[in-house]
Amino acid sequence: MSFIHCPYCQSANIKQTESGHPHEQYFEQLRHFISPAQMALFGIKIAKKTGAPPLAGAVVGVVIAGVLVMVSQYCFERHYGNAMNFICQDCQQHFAWAKPN
Numbered sequence: 001m002s003f004i005h006c007p008y009c010q011s012a013n014i015k016q017t018e019s020g021h022p023h024e025q026y027f028e029q030l031r032h033f034i035s036p037a038q039m040a041l042f043g044i045k046i047a048k049k050t051g052a053p054p055l056a057g058a059v060v061g062v063v064i065a066g067v068l069v070m071v072s073q074y075c076f077e078r079h080y081g082n083a084m085n086f087i088c089q090d091c092q093q094h095f096a097w098a099k100p101n
């Protein structure tokens, strides 16, 4: 793995760390921010402003939340699914490195 360098200080003195946990944390955070309940409330607010039925707004909000989660999950898997996590032993920065497919 000598071809991998720290993106912060360019050091090759790096160590692989356990992967998987940042991945899960990312989705927990994502689901927290884009929860269907929150998006439904958001949709109801928008519906009230535009004069549309609140129920329609809620449904639209939930649908948008689902699409956003699916799209971001797809993009995340695509870009970071093969990523390995490293820590730089010179500057102590954590960084991810995607494996070539």
Ligand SMILES: [Zn+2]
Binding pocket: 006, 007, 008, 009, 010, 011, 088, 089, 090, 091, 092, 093
């Ligand atoms: Zn470094």
